[in-house]
Amino acid sequence: MNQEFETKILNVDKKEIETKLNKIGAKKISASLMRRWVFDWLDEDLEWDYDWIRLRQEGDKVTLTYKNRQAMSKSNTEELETEVKDFDIAAEILQKIPFKRRFYQENKRTVYVFEDIEFMLDEWPGLRPHLEIEGKTKEALAKGINLLDFVGQDSGDVSVNKIYKDELNVDLHKIERLSFDFFKEDKI
Numbered sequence: 001m002n003q004e005f006e007t008k009i010l011n012v013d014k015k016e017i018e019t020k021l022n023k024i025g026a027k028k029i030s031a032s033l034m035r036r037w038v039f040d041w042l043d044e045d046l047e048w049d050y051d052w053i054r055l056r057q058e059g060d061k062v063t064l065t066y067k068n069r070q071a072m073s074k075s076n077t078e079e080l081e082t083e084v085k086d087f088d089i090a091a092e093i094l095q096k097i098p099f100k101r102r103f104y105q106e107n108k109r110t111v112y113v114f115e116d117i118e119f120m121l122d123e124w125p126g127l128r129p130h131l132e133i134e135g136k137t138k139e140a141l142a143k144g145i146n147l148l149d150f151v152g153q154d155s156g157d158v159s160v161n162k163i164y165k166d167e168l169n170v171d172l173h174k175i176e177r178l179s180f181d182f183f184k185e186d187k188i
Contacts, residue, residue, distance in 0.1 A: 003078055004078075004079065004157075005134065005136065005137060005138050005141040006132055006134040006135075006141065006157050007133055007141065007145065007154035007156055007157060008130050008131065008132050008133075008154065008156070008158055008163075009130060009131040009133070009148075009150050009153055009155070010128075010130045010155055010158075010163065011128040011129075011130065012121075012128070012129050012131050013129075014110075014121055014129045017119075017129075017131055017148070018110075018112075018121070020148050021112045021114070021119055021148075024114055024147050024148075025114060026112040026113060026114035027112065027113050028110065028111070029112065029113050030058070030059055030110070030111045031108070031109070031110040031111075032058055032059040032109060033106060033108055034056060034057065034058045034106065034107050034108070034109050035056070035057050035104070035105070035106050036054055036055060036056040036104070036105050036106075037054070037055040037091050037094065037102065037103070037104055038052055038054050038103045039052060039053040039054075039055075039094055039097070039099040039101075039102055040099060040100055040101040040103075040173075041099050041100050051066065051067060051068040052066075052067055053065070053066055053094065053099075054067060055087065055090050055091055055094060057087040058109065061083065062083060062084050062085070062086065062090065063082065063083055063084065064081070064082055064084050065080065065081040066079065066080045066081075067079045102176070103172065103175065103176060103177075104176065104177045104178065104179075105160075105178045105179075106125070106179045106180060107122055107123060107124045107125075108123040108180075109121065109122050109123075114144070114147065115140075116135060116136055116140050117133065117134070117135050117140050117141070117143060117144040117147075118132075118133070118134045118135075119131060119132075119133055119144065119148075120134070124160060124163075124164075125178055125179065125181075125182050125183055126164075126168055126182070127163060127164070127167060128167075130163070131148075131150075133148075133150075133154070161173065
């Protein structure tokens with residue numbers, strides 16, 4: 001099982017971040033619409049001990065991931081991930097399992113890489129963009145935070161569910177389908 005070292009910087013200016021990334025020499029890897037299914041077997045959302053299955057398509061790559069977040073720190077998310085061939089067929093298979101909850105979600109992600117650090121600009125329906133910084137070590141993560149002058153401004157590995165709750169008072173676990181037309185359709 002891999003361990004991630006990641007943190008988020010909330011409510012960023014996308015153009016400003018891209019300017020900073022270009023200035024340090026980060027390479028833009030991709031910009032894509034991501035779609036995912038999240039499968040959860042718990043009846044309640046346990047903020048500090050929470051695991052789930054995620055099926056995600058990012059461009060042409062489709063992955064199936066088991067994730068376990070034990071706290072919203074920078075290093076307490078474990079994951080086990082494998083690539084799968086077809087997003088829709090994998091989703092159909094997973095729909096057959098009696099999970100307690102199922103959620104479809106979309107976001108846009110732009111990925112930059114500098115040395116061994118990934119910078120992901122994420123745009124979610126209804127939210128201001130946020131930046132996720134990920135490294136293979138705590139030192140790489142700290143370097144990424146320093147490079148963009150965000151020391152002390154990161155939020156840890158805060159969940160998107162918590163961001164929606166804090167910023168919009170929206171419980172994502174009550175929304176079965178979150179897409180970019182969701183807020184246009186006045187569903188909240």
